[in-house]
Amino acid sequence: MGFPEAATGASTALLTDHYELTMLASALSDGTADRPCVFEVFARRLPDGRRYGVVAGTGRVLDAIADFRFTDAELSQLEATAVVDDATLSWLADYSFSGDVHGYPEGELYFPGSPIMTVTGSFGEAVVLETLILSILNHDSAIASAAARMSGAAHGRPIIEMGGRRTHEYAAVAAARAAYLAGFATTSNLEAGRRYGIPTRGTVAHAFMLLHDSEEQAFRAQVDKMGADTTLLVDTYDITKGIETAVRVAGTELGAIRIDSGDVGPLARKAREQLDALGAKDTRIVVSGDLDEHAIAALRAEPVDAYGVGTSVVTGSGAPTAGMVYKLVEVDGKPVAKRSAHKESRGGRKSALRRHRETGTAVEEVIWTAASPVPERGPNDHELQIPLVRGGRTVDDLPTLDDARQRLRRALVSLPWEGLKLSHGEPAIPTVFV
Template sequence: MTASHSSRSTALLTDHYELTMLASALRDGSAGRPCVFEVFARRLPDGRRYGVVGGIGRLLDAVREFRFTDAELEQLDRTGVVDERTLAWLANYRFSGDIDGYPEGELYFPGSPVLTVRASFAEGVLLETLTLSILNHDSAVASAAARMVTAANGRPMIEMGSRRAHEEAAIASARAAYLAGFTATSNLEAGRRYGIPTMGTSAHAFTLLHESEAAAFRSQVEALGPQTTLLVDTYDITEGIRTAVRVAGTELGAVRIDSGDLGVLARQARQQLDELGARNTRIVVSGDLDEYSIAALRAEPVDAYGVGTSVVTGSGAPTAGMVYKLVEVAGRPVAKRSSHKESRGGEKAALRRHKETGTAIEEVVYAAAGPQPALGEHDRPLRIPLVRAGQQVDEVPTLEQSRERLRAALVSVPWEGLKLSKGEPAIPVVFE
């Protein structure tokens, strides 16, 4: 699924109680019971009309690396987390079950069976924390990023939030943002691991390093060529633009504005650039942007956006709120009844119905073991096989294919479902 990079065991990226449940189940003989676990969200974050499935590719990589090597077993033994019997069982752990799920880039709604894990209780329960950690983070970022891409209305988007996140979360965020339609990332490790285009030129520190703004611009142009992007708001923007064109010429690639009233400044910059003869010089804006501020800039002469904090933190919703629940034991549906935390028993599948025009009208969730609802000409099943007998299937979509899936899925959403205003989920979920 990904470019080669140094791997390590993911087995301890889990919670203590997963292993104590395993130890107890091994002791009472229930560990081998065939089970079905499902991942779903009970609700969308406040104000959201849809969610985007992200992280499936990363999860499959992590499941493959879920191995208890000597180092992990020694840690568990030294800290007394589990007994000798459980340690011996973990030493031979290899996930051998099946996984189905919504492909990356698919939309999900409250109750959508995003992921289904079929395995023994022992094998399946150990993947709970890892699965939720990856899917909750990546889906939150992808969902926020998709709203920003829609707000940008076709203009390029650059993810540049690495310094606002944990170093590994930054890489995952760059991948999720790219999945959602961002054009590039500033994170070089994300470029190496996932083949995402990377971009970047200079920060204010580079301008401050030099004795004058002109000297800084001259150095950058000499190193990167006149098509580079010059940061013009270190001092006075009007003077910065004038200096940038004087140094780089009228074929300057772009100017970037990182502060102030971006709409007003973009209009002023466009007028000034045109008057200076730099009519093809693009205007890039950045600085605490989110989907709302991007939408507010839609009518302004902005050519590209750089987004940092809001995208890597899910723009106020840093988790997708997904849960991993046991729904079937040895063919018997089971369900949690706790108030406000209910689940529906039994393995489920789903399909999405569409009008002839391609607009989605509802998502139908039904018992996987029962008869499948009639599939209309424009309807499509949502789950695909991901893992069979512990091995990833060959047909898992690539990151590029998942980008295209999301683009098509968003086109199918009713127009009102793409609004940034609060409202009901864009597509209702019907349970049969």
């Protein structure tokens, strides 16, 4: 489903915004609601210092649009609160999006001005989708953009998404999906596993350790039930003693230990030495505890085998929204544009392609309108938008979540090396409007 609430049987229709229905009612009243329009989703800029953004949430948007209906319950609420008049209620009762949607596929990179999604339809049927579309894309793209930086910093070592206790319960499911898209290996969120087929992993919390009269009893209970390949949490009391006890209980075939506190770099180094000395040379070391991309990068030289990341990924690592907007750019086939200072838009429906050198390195994103000459396409260039919805129906055979993971992996490889730096900088490639 597009929104987790939909899984409970609740409609997503009232996830629209009051002001959208105000515009709809006024447009129905003056006869402009049926005018053919084009809306575009784009970001004027990337979060401060970021060098690229990752498109995520497209699949959830398409599910949400398909489910977007005003049932008797929503209509009754709108009538009781006098949000709209009877004519608008009647129009909403028959609502079903019948237009077209094009956009960047999930897992694609975006930059300032990229036409991430284009919605074509009447003003009425497109304007009521604004909050629905933006709420998904802004959240999921922010999470995926942060997660991609963390995955890059991990340099091939797996990361477990474990932020469900650090965000809204429904946002946690979407965040797990976005993090997996961006390269995380697994999630601890079981609903995300059920809904999206994401592999799930988890260990125990300190409460389990404190439940037992001794650390050894807790370890034995876990190993007896889960087998020696489990991950034992060794930092509840004393890490050195915890590792010694863990190996004594599970044997040298112990799967992994987890360190969740302290200066994890030096602790991981000492843990590796101790495990090797005890004969547990294949026992992995998992670290967690307020990690972000910078902390992960700092641990690259340490003997860490996997990371657990929670708060920083589900909050976008300091950039909890992608800052995308949904703007009207064409009415009756004619470009329209907003001129407000610092919030300007470019009129006309856009298309985009990304240019690459023969080596595969991306050099620029070229964006043009129908009124502009179509740029000559080179052998190493590719257009970025694909059809997503035609005539109100979702296009068949769209890329899957695993396809998006692979797309992002290829896209990141195509960036100039400086575009992958974690330090503040300009977008990895320039956006060129023609």
